[in-house]
Amino acid sequence: MSETHPTGPASDSAPRSLAADSLVVSLGRPPHETDAPVNPSITLSSTFVGTGGPGAGEKGYARFTNPTWDPLEEALGTLEQAELPALVFSSGMAAIAAALSLLPRDATLVMPQHSYSGSLSIVQDLHTRAGLITRHVDVADTDATAEALQGADMLWIESPTNPMLEVADVPALIEAAHAAGALVVVDNTFATPLLANPLVDGADVVVHSATKYLGGHSDVLMGAVVVSDAGLRKRLLGYRTLHGAIPGPFETWLTLRGLRTLAVRLERSQATALRLAEALEDHPAIERVRYPGLPADPGHARAAAQMRGFGSIVSVEVDPAWVGAVGDDDGAAADVVVSHLSLVTPATSVGGVESLAERRRRHAAEAATVPANLIRFSLGIENADDVVADVLAALAAARAPERAVKA
Numbered sequence: 001m002s003e004t005h006p007t008g009p010a011s012d013s014a015p016r017s018l019a020a021d022s023l024v025v026s027l028g029r030p031p032h033e034t035d036a037p038v039n040p041s042i043t044l045s046s047t048f049v050g051t052g053g054p055g056a057g058e059k060g061y062a063r064f065t066n067p068t069w070d071p072l073e074e075a076l077g078t079l080e081q082a083e084l085p086a087l088v089f090s091s092g093m094a095a096i097a098a099a100l101s102l103l104p105r106d107a108t109l110v111m112p113q114h115s116y117s118g119s120l121s122i123v124q125d126l127h128t129r130a131g132l133i134t135r136h137v138d139v140a141d142t143d144a145t146a147e148a149l150q151g152a153d154m155l156w157i158e159s160p161t162n163p164m165l166e167v168a169d170v171p172a173l174i175e176a177a178h179a180a181g182a183l184v185v186v187d188n189t190f191a192t193p194l195l196a197n198p199l200v201d202g203a204d205v206v207v208h209s210a211t212k213y214l215g216g217h218s219d220v221l222m223g224a225v226v227v228s229d230a231g232l233r234k235r236l237l238g239y240r241t242l243h244g245a246i247p248g249p250f251e252t253w254l255t256l257r258g259l260r261t262l263a264v265r266l267e268r269s270q271a272t273a274l275r276l277a278e279a280l281e282d283h284p285a286i287e288r289v290r291y292p293g294l295p296a297d298p299g300h301a302r303a304a305a306q307m308r309g310f311g312s313i314v315s316v317e318v319d320p321a322w323v324g325a326v327g328d329d330d331g332a333a334a335d336v337v338v339s340h341l342s343l344v345t346p347a348t349s350v351g352g353v354e355s356l357a358e359r360r361r362r363h364a365a366e367a368a369t370v371p372a373n374l375i376r377f378s379l380g381i382e383n384a385d386d387v388v389a390d391v392l393a394a395l396a397a398a399r400a401p402e403r404a405v406k407a
Protein backbone atom coordinates (compact mmCIF):
# COMPACT_ATOMS: atom_id res chain seq x y z
CA MET A 1 0.00 0.00 0.00
CA SER A 2 3.02 2.26 0.07
CA GLU A 3 3.37 1.88 -3.71
CA THR A 4 4.16 5.15 -5.44
CA HIS A 5 2.55 6.12 -8.71
CA PRO A 6 4.27 8.28 -11.30
CA THR A 7 1.53 10.86 -11.68
CA GLY A 8 0.72 13.55 -9.13
CA PRO A 9 -2.72 14.96 -8.32
CA ALA A 10 -4.68 16.24 -11.31
CA SER A 11 -4.74 19.69 -9.73
CA ASP A 12 -0.97 19.77 -9.30
CA SER A 13 0.98 21.37 -12.13
CA ALA A 14 4.30 19.72 -11.18
CA PRO A 15 3.95 15.91 -11.54
CA ARG A 16 5.71 13.98 -8.81
CA SER A 17 5.47 10.56 -7.27
CA LEU A 18 2.99 10.23 -4.45
CA ALA A 19 2.15 7.11 -2.50
CA ALA A 20 -1.22 5.59 -3.32
CA ASP A 21 -2.54 6.41 0.17
CA SER A 22 -1.79 10.09 -0.55
CA LEU A 23 -3.30 9.88 -4.01
CA VAL A 24 -6.69 8.62 -2.80
CA VAL A 25 -6.90 11.70 -0.60
CA SER A 26 -5.52 14.27 -3.01
CA LEU A 27 -6.66 13.31 -6.51
CA GLY A 28 -9.63 15.00 -8.13
CA ARG A 29 -9.62 18.17 -6.03
CA PRO A 30 -10.00 21.73 -7.32
CA PRO A 31 -6.72 23.70 -7.65
CA HIS A 32 -5.31 25.38 -4.52
CA GLU A 33 -6.64 28.87 -5.22
CA THR A 34 -7.84 31.40 -2.70
CA ASP A 35 -11.46 30.79 -1.77
CA ALA A 36 -11.68 27.71 -3.98
CA PRO A 37 -13.71 24.86 -2.44
CA VAL A 38 -11.73 21.90 -1.17
CA ASN A 39 -14.11 19.46 -2.83
CA PRO A 40 -15.41 19.41 -6.39
CA SER A 41 -18.97 20.57 -6.95
CA ILE A 42 -21.97 18.59 -8.08
CA THR A 43 -23.49 19.64 -11.41
CA LEU A 44 -27.22 19.03 -11.49
CA SER A 45 -28.17 19.70 -15.07
CA SER A 46 -29.51 17.42 -17.78
CA THR A 47 -28.40 19.72 -20.58
CA PHE A 48 -25.77 22.37 -21.33
CA VAL A 49 -26.02 25.68 -23.16
CA GLY A 50 -24.85 25.51 -26.78
CA THR A 51 -26.12 26.24 -30.26
CA GLY A 52 -24.27 23.55 -32.16
CA GLY A 53 -22.34 26.15 -34.14
CA PRO A 54 -18.56 26.72 -34.04
CA GLY A 55 -17.31 27.51 -30.50
CA ALA A 56 -20.83 26.99 -29.21
CA GLY A 57 -20.04 24.46 -26.48
CA GLU A 58 -19.13 20.77 -26.57
CA LYS A 59 -20.93 19.27 -23.60
CA GLY A 60 -24.37 19.09 -25.14
CA TYR A 61 -26.34 16.73 -22.91
CA ALA A 62 -25.73 15.04 -19.55
CA ARG A 63 -25.87 11.52 -20.95
CA PHE A 64 -22.76 12.44 -22.94
CA THR A 65 -20.81 14.01 -20.09
CA ASN A 66 -21.15 15.61 -16.67
CA PRO A 67 -18.42 17.70 -14.99
CA THR A 68 -19.15 15.80 -11.74
CA TRP A 69 -17.68 12.66 -13.33
CA ASP A 70 -14.33 14.24 -14.22
CA PRO A 71 -12.58 14.26 -10.81
CA LEU A 72 -13.55 10.64 -10.06
CA GLU A 73 -12.61 9.48 -13.55
CA GLU A 74 -9.23 11.19 -13.31
CA ALA A 75 -8.62 9.75 -9.83
CA LEU A 76 -9.50 6.16 -10.84
CA GLY A 77 -7.42 6.41 -14.02
CA THR A 78 -4.38 7.58 -12.04
CA LEU A 79 -4.84 4.97 -9.30
CA GLU A 80 -4.94 2.20 -11.92
CA GLN A 81 -1.84 3.74 -13.53
CA ALA A 82 -3.76 4.13 -16.78
CA GLU A 83 -2.80 6.55 -19.53
CA LEU A 84 -6.37 7.89 -19.61
CA PRO A 85 -9.16 8.84 -17.18
CA ALA A 86 -11.58 6.03 -16.24
CA LEU A 87 -15.18 5.93 -17.43
CA VAL A 88 -17.77 5.74 -14.67
CA PHE A 89 -21.00 3.75 -14.99
CA SER A 90 -24.21 3.40 -13.01
CA SER A 91 -23.14 0.06 -11.46
CA GLY A 92 -20.46 -2.58 -11.66
CA MET A 93 -22.75 -4.64 -13.89
CA ALA A 94 -23.12 -1.69 -16.27
CA ALA A 95 -19.31 -1.49 -16.44
CA ILE A 96 -19.12 -5.25 -17.09
CA ALA A 97 -21.75 -4.99 -19.85
CA ALA A 98 -19.70 -2.21 -21.44
CA ALA A 99 -16.51 -4.31 -21.35
CA LEU A 100 -18.36 -7.27 -22.89
CA SER A 101 -19.64 -4.98 -25.66
CA LEU A 102 -16.06 -5.04 -27.01
CA LEU A 103 -16.65 -8.64 -28.13
CA PRO A 104 -17.46 -9.31 -31.79
CA ARG A 105 -20.53 -11.34 -32.82
CA ASP A 106 -20.37 -15.10 -32.13
CA ALA A 107 -17.32 -14.54 -29.95
CA THR A 108 -15.58 -16.95 -27.60
CA LEU A 109 -14.84 -15.86 -24.04
CA VAL A 110 -12.68 -17.58 -21.41
CA MET A 111 -13.89 -16.90 -17.88
CA PRO A 112 -13.25 -18.24 -14.36
CA GLN A 113 -15.89 -20.80 -13.37
CA HIS A 114 -16.16 -19.00 -10.03
CA SER A 115 -16.62 -15.45 -11.28
CA TYR A 116 -19.13 -13.12 -9.63
CA SER A 117 -22.58 -14.64 -10.24
CA GLY A 118 -23.80 -11.53 -12.10
CA SER A 119 -20.90 -11.90 -14.55
CA LEU A 120 -21.77 -15.58 -15.05
CA SER A 121 -25.42 -14.63 -15.66
CA ILE A 122 -24.68 -11.87 -18.16
CA VAL A 123 -22.51 -14.15 -20.32
CA GLN A 124 -25.30 -16.75 -20.20
CA ASP A 125 -27.69 -14.05 -21.38
CA LEU A 126 -25.29 -13.09 -24.18
CA HIS A 127 -25.09 -16.76 -25.14
CA THR A 128 -28.87 -16.93 -25.51
CA ARG A 129 -29.26 -13.62 -27.28
CA ALA A 130 -26.03 -13.24 -29.26
CA GLY A 131 -24.38 -16.65 -29.55
CA LEU A 132 -21.49 -15.92 -27.16
CA ILE A 133 -19.55 -19.08 -26.32
CA THR A 134 -18.00 -19.12 -22.86
CA ARG A 135 -15.31 -21.56 -21.77
CA HIS A 136 -15.34 -21.70 -17.98
CA VAL A 137 -11.94 -22.45 -16.45
CA ASP A 138 -10.19 -22.92 -13.13
CA VAL A 139 -8.35 -19.62 -13.39
CA ALA A 140 -5.76 -20.72 -10.81
CA ASP A 141 -4.71 -23.43 -13.30
CA THR A 142 -2.53 -21.42 -15.68
CA ASP A 143 -1.90 -24.24 -18.17
CA ALA A 144 -5.58 -25.17 -18.46
CA THR A 145 -6.56 -21.51 -18.89
CA ALA A 146 -3.87 -20.96 -21.53
CA GLU A 147 -5.12 -24.02 -23.40
CA ALA A 148 -8.71 -22.75 -23.30
CA LEU A 149 -7.52 -19.47 -24.82
CA GLN A 150 -6.79 -20.99 -28.23
CA GLY A 151 -9.17 -19.31 -30.68
CA ALA A 152 -10.73 -17.11 -27.96
CA ASP A 153 -11.56 -13.42 -28.37
CA MET A 154 -11.42 -12.37 -24.73
CA LEU A 155 -10.03 -13.54 -21.40
CA TRP A 156 -11.99 -12.43 -18.34
CA ILE A 157 -10.02 -12.53 -15.09
CA GLU A 158 -11.18 -12.19 -11.52
CA SER A 159 -8.42 -12.48 -8.97
CA PRO A 160 -9.06 -13.32 -6.19
CA THR A 161 -12.29 -14.90 -7.47
CA ASN A 162 -15.67 -14.24 -5.89
CA PRO A 163 -16.41 -16.11 -3.63
CA MET A 164 -13.77 -18.88 -3.80
CA LEU A 165 -10.76 -16.52 -3.52
CA GLU A 166 -8.68 -18.43 -6.05
CA VAL A 167 -5.66 -16.47 -7.23
CA ALA A 168 -4.77 -16.36 -10.95
CA ASP A 169 -1.25 -15.88 -12.27
CA VAL A 170 -2.33 -12.56 -13.79
CA PRO A 171 0.87 -11.60 -15.71
CA ALA A 172 1.25 -15.11 -17.17
CA LEU A 173 -2.39 -15.27 -18.26
CA ILE A 174 -2.24 -11.83 -19.88
CA GLU A 175 0.78 -12.95 -21.87
CA ALA A 176 -0.93 -16.19 -22.90
CA ALA A 177 -4.12 -14.35 -23.90
CA HIS A 178 -2.26 -11.82 -26.02
CA ALA A 179 -0.27 -14.60 -27.67
CA ALA A 180 -3.64 -16.17 -28.60
CA GLY A 181 -4.92 -12.81 -29.91
CA ALA A 182 -7.45 -12.32 -27.10
CA LEU A 183 -8.31 -9.08 -25.31
CA VAL A 184 -7.86 -9.20 -21.51
CA VAL A 185 -10.40 -7.77 -19.06
CA VAL A 186 -9.69 -7.90 -15.32
CA ASP A 187 -12.43 -7.39 -12.74
CA ASN A 188 -10.26 -5.71 -10.09
CA THR A 189 -13.08 -5.16 -7.59
CA PHE A 190 -11.73 -7.45 -4.84
CA ALA A 191 -8.11 -6.25 -5.11
CA THR A 192 -8.88 -2.53 -5.60
CA PRO A 193 -6.30 -0.31 -7.34
CA LEU A 194 -4.34 -0.21 -4.09
CA LEU A 195 -3.50 -3.92 -4.13
CA ALA A 196 -3.16 -4.62 -7.88
CA ASN A 197 -2.90 -2.70 -11.16
CA PRO A 198 -3.52 -5.19 -13.98
CA LEU A 199 -3.07 -2.54 -16.71
CA VAL A 200 0.59 -2.33 -15.65
CA ASP A 201 0.86 -6.07 -16.34
CA GLY A 202 -0.56 -5.47 -19.82
CA ALA A 203 -4.30 -6.06 -19.32
CA ASP A 204 -6.41 -4.15 -21.86
CA VAL A 205 -9.39 -3.32 -19.65
CA VAL A 206 -9.98 -3.11 -15.89
CA VAL A 207 -13.51 -3.05 -14.51
CA HIS A 208 -14.65 -2.20 -11.01
CA SER A 209 -17.81 -2.46 -9.02
CA ALA A 210 -17.16 0.88 -7.28
CA THR A 211 -20.19 -0.04 -5.16
CA LYS A 212 -17.75 -2.08 -3.06
CA TYR A 213 -14.39 -0.79 -1.80
CA LEU A 214 -14.10 2.42 -3.80
CA GLY A 215 -17.36 3.87 -2.42
CA GLY A 216 -16.87 1.85 0.74
CA HIS A 217 -20.02 2.74 2.71
CA SER A 218 -22.75 0.51 1.21
CA ASP A 219 -24.74 3.59 0.24
CA VAL A 220 -24.16 3.89 -3.49
CA LEU A 221 -24.04 1.77 -6.68
CA MET A 222 -21.36 2.69 -9.19
CA GLY A 223 -19.06 1.07 -11.72
CA ALA A 224 -15.92 2.02 -13.60
CA VAL A 225 -13.97 0.87 -16.66
CA VAL A 226 -10.31 1.82 -17.03
CA VAL A 227 -8.19 1.49 -20.19
CA SER A 228 -4.95 2.96 -21.50
CA ASP A 229 -5.80 2.70 -25.18
CA ALA A 230 -7.57 5.73 -26.71
CA GLY A 231 -9.40 3.62 -29.32
CA LEU A 232 -10.84 1.30 -26.67
CA ARG A 233 -11.88 4.26 -24.52
CA LYS A 234 -13.67 5.84 -27.47
CA ARG A 235 -15.64 2.64 -28.09
CA LEU A 236 -16.55 2.32 -24.40
CA LEU A 237 -17.56 5.98 -24.18
CA GLY A 238 -19.70 5.50 -27.28
CA TYR A 239 -21.34 2.47 -25.65
CA ARG A 240 -22.04 4.38 -22.42
CA THR A 241 -23.46 7.38 -24.27
CA LEU A 242 -25.74 5.22 -26.40
CA HIS A 243 -26.89 2.69 -23.81
CA GLY A 244 -27.24 5.30 -21.10
CA ALA A 245 -25.95 3.46 -17.99
CA ILE A 246 -24.53 6.68 -16.58
CA PRO A 247 -24.06 7.38 -12.87
CA GLY A 248 -26.00 10.12 -11.13
CA PRO A 249 -24.09 13.19 -9.93
CA PHE A 250 -24.80 12.53 -6.22
CA GLU A 251 -23.62 8.92 -6.52
CA THR A 252 -20.47 10.07 -8.29
CA TRP A 253 -19.70 12.62 -5.60
CA LEU A 254 -20.33 10.09 -2.82
CA THR A 255 -18.00 7.57 -4.45
CA LEU A 256 -15.19 10.13 -4.63
CA ARG A 257 -15.81 10.96 -0.99
CA GLY A 258 -15.65 7.29 -0.09
CA LEU A 259 -12.42 6.89 -2.05
CA ARG A 260 -10.68 9.35 0.27
CA THR A 261 -10.54 6.74 3.05
CA LEU A 262 -9.86 3.67 0.90
CA ALA A 263 -6.28 3.19 2.13
CA VAL A 264 -7.11 3.37 5.85
CA ARG A 265 -10.24 1.27 5.45
CA LEU A 266 -8.36 -1.39 3.55
CA GLU A 267 -5.43 -1.45 5.96
CA ARG A 268 -7.78 -2.05 8.86
CA SER A 269 -10.16 -4.48 7.17
CA GLN A 270 -7.28 -6.59 5.83
CA ALA A 271 -5.83 -6.89 9.34
CA THR A 272 -9.23 -8.06 10.62
CA ALA A 273 -9.55 -10.52 7.71
CA LEU A 274 -6.24 -12.12 8.66
CA ARG A 275 -7.27 -12.25 12.34
CA LEU A 276 -10.54 -13.98 11.46
CA ALA A 277 -8.89 -16.41 9.04
CA GLU A 278 -6.33 -17.38 11.69
CA ALA A 279 -9.02 -17.77 14.36
CA LEU A 280 -11.05 -20.11 12.14
CA GLU A 281 -8.19 -22.04 10.50
CA ASP A 282 -8.16 -24.80 13.13
CA HIS A 283 -11.68 -24.30 14.49
CA PRO A 284 -13.59 -27.61 14.78
CA ALA A 285 -16.72 -26.08 13.21
CA ILE A 286 -14.89 -25.09 10.04
CA GLU A 287 -13.93 -27.55 7.31
CA ARG A 288 -11.92 -25.07 5.28
CA VAL A 289 -10.86 -21.42 5.38
CA ARG A 290 -10.14 -19.67 2.08
CA TYR A 291 -7.99 -16.56 2.47
CA PRO A 292 -4.87 -15.86 0.36
CA GLY A 293 -3.24 -14.21 3.38
CA LEU A 294 -2.90 -17.55 5.16
CA PRO A 295 0.47 -19.18 4.36
CA ALA A 296 -1.33 -22.53 3.92
CA ASP A 297 -3.73 -21.14 1.30
CA PRO A 298 -3.04 -22.45 -2.25
CA GLY A 299 -3.03 -18.87 -3.60
CA HIS A 300 -0.74 -17.42 -0.93
CA ALA A 301 2.61 -17.39 -2.76
CA ARG A 302 1.08 -16.06 -5.96
CA ALA A 303 -0.88 -13.33 -4.17
CA ALA A 304 2.22 -12.33 -2.18
CA ALA A 305 4.19 -12.03 -5.43
CA GLN A 306 1.67 -10.02 -7.44
CA MET A 307 -0.49 -8.11 -4.93
CA ARG A 308 0.30 -5.48 -2.29
CA GLY A 309 -1.99 -7.14 0.27
CA PHE A 310 -4.38 -10.07 0.52
CA GLY A 311 -7.71 -8.28 0.65
CA SER A 312 -10.50 -8.21 3.21
CA ILE A 313 -12.66 -11.14 2.18
CA VAL A 314 -12.56 -14.53 3.88
CA SER A 315 -14.67 -17.51 2.80
CA VAL A 316 -15.24 -20.46 5.13
CA GLU A 317 -16.95 -23.83 4.81
CA VAL A 318 -18.97 -24.86 7.84
CA ASP A 319 -18.87 -28.51 8.97
CA PRO A 320 -22.57 -29.51 8.79
CA ALA A 321 -22.03 -32.00 11.63
CA TRP A 322 -21.12 -29.13 13.96
CA VAL A 323 -24.63 -27.77 13.55
CA GLY A 324 -26.19 -31.24 13.59
CA ALA A 325 -27.44 -30.86 10.00
CA VAL A 326 -29.73 -33.66 8.88
CA GLY A 327 -29.13 -35.37 5.53
CA ASP A 328 -27.28 -33.55 2.77
CA ASP A 329 -28.44 -30.03 3.47
CA ASP A 330 -25.02 -28.45 4.02
CA GLY A 331 -26.49 -25.06 3.20
CA ALA A 332 -28.84 -25.17 6.16
CA ALA A 333 -25.89 -25.56 8.52
CA ALA A 334 -24.23 -22.42 7.20
CA ASP A 335 -27.56 -20.58 7.37
CA VAL A 336 -27.80 -21.42 11.07
CA VAL A 337 -24.35 -19.91 11.69
CA VAL A 338 -25.20 -16.74 9.76
CA SER A 339 -28.47 -16.39 11.70
CA HIS A 340 -26.52 -16.26 14.99
CA LEU A 341 -24.28 -13.34 13.93
CA SER A 342 -24.94 -10.13 15.76
CA LEU A 343 -22.34 -7.43 14.99
CA VAL A 344 -21.64 -8.87 11.53
CA THR A 345 -24.61 -8.11 9.29
CA PRO A 346 -26.19 -10.91 7.23
CA ALA A 347 -26.32 -9.27 3.79
CA THR A 348 -24.95 -9.60 0.31
CA SER A 349 -22.16 -7.35 -1.05
CA VAL A 350 -18.63 -6.61 0.10
CA GLY A 351 -16.27 -3.71 0.66
CA GLY A 352 -18.21 -1.50 3.05
CA VAL A 353 -17.19 -0.21 6.48
CA GLU A 354 -19.53 -2.73 8.09
CA SER A 355 -18.66 -6.43 8.18
CA LEU A 356 -21.08 -8.58 6.17
CA ALA A 357 -21.62 -12.33 5.89
CA GLU A 358 -23.50 -14.32 3.32
CA ARG A 359 -23.98 -17.93 2.27
CA ARG A 360 -23.40 -17.48 -1.42
CA ARG A 361 -25.25 -20.55 -2.69
CA ARG A 362 -28.50 -19.00 -1.43
CA HIS A 363 -28.42 -17.33 -4.88
CA ALA A 364 -29.62 -19.60 -7.69
CA ALA A 365 -27.15 -17.90 -10.08
CA GLU A 366 -24.10 -18.89 -8.00
CA ALA A 367 -21.89 -21.54 -9.63
CA ALA A 368 -22.94 -25.05 -8.54
CA THR A 369 -19.28 -25.85 -7.77
CA VAL A 370 -19.26 -23.29 -4.93
CA PRO A 371 -19.83 -25.39 -1.79
CA ALA A 372 -23.34 -25.04 -0.34
CA ASN A 373 -21.84 -24.56 3.14
CA LEU A 374 -19.58 -21.65 2.10
CA ILE A 375 -20.03 -18.36 3.97
CA ARG A 376 -18.31 -15.30 2.52
CA PHE A 377 -17.26 -12.70 5.08
CA SER A 378 -16.48 -9.15 3.98
CA LEU A 379 -14.57 -7.58 6.84
CA GLY A 380 -15.23 -3.97 7.72
CA ILE A 381 -13.55 -1.50 10.02
CA GLU A 382 -15.09 -2.40 13.38
CA ASN A 383 -12.81 -3.42 16.25
CA ALA A 384 -11.17 -6.70 15.17
CA ASP A 385 -11.65 -8.35 18.60
CA ASP A 386 -15.36 -7.63 18.43
CA VAL A 387 -15.70 -9.06 14.92
CA VAL A 388 -13.78 -12.25 15.71
CA ALA A 389 -15.71 -12.67 18.98
CA ASP A 390 -19.01 -12.26 17.14
CA VAL A 391 -18.14 -15.01 14.63
CA LEU A 392 -16.86 -17.36 17.34
CA ALA A 393 -20.02 -16.72 19.39
CA ALA A 394 -22.21 -17.49 16.34
CA LEU A 395 -20.36 -20.79 15.83
CA ALA A 396 -20.79 -21.66 19.51
CA ALA A 397 -24.49 -20.79 19.42
CA ALA A 398 -24.99 -22.86 16.24
CA ARG A 399 -23.42 -25.97 17.78
CA ALA A 400 -25.80 -28.94 17.96
CA PRO A 401 -26.63 -30.08 21.54
CA GLU A 402 -25.23 -33.59 21.01
CA ARG A 403 -22.02 -32.03 19.64
CA ALA A 404 -21.89 -29.77 22.69
CA VAL A 405 -21.89 -32.83 24.96
CA LYS A 406 -19.12 -34.53 22.95
CA ALA A 407 -16.96 -31.40 22.61
Ligand SMILES: Cc1ncc(COP(=O)(O)O)c(C=O)c1O
Nearest residue numbers: 091092093116162189209211222
Ligand atom coordinates in the same frame (compact mmCIF):
# COMPACT_ATOMS: atom_id res chain seq x y z
C1 LIG B 1 -16.41 -8.96 -8.29
C2 LIG B 1 -17.67 -8.20 -8.63
N1 LIG B 1 -17.77 -7.61 -9.82
C3 LIG B 1 -18.89 -6.93 -10.17
C4 LIG B 1 -19.98 -6.84 -9.32
C5 LIG B 1 -21.22 -6.11 -9.78
O1 LIG B 1 -21.25 -4.82 -9.25
P1 LIG B 1 -22.59 -4.00 -8.96
O2 LIG B 1 -23.34 -4.72 -7.90
O3 LIG B 1 -22.08 -2.65 -8.56
O4 LIG B 1 -23.38 -3.95 -10.23
C6 LIG B 1 -19.91 -7.43 -8.07
C7 LIG B 1 -21.06 -7.33 -7.14
O5 LIG B 1 -21.14 -8.03 -6.14
C8 LIG B 1 -18.72 -8.14 -7.72
O6 LIG B 1 -18.59 -8.76 -6.53
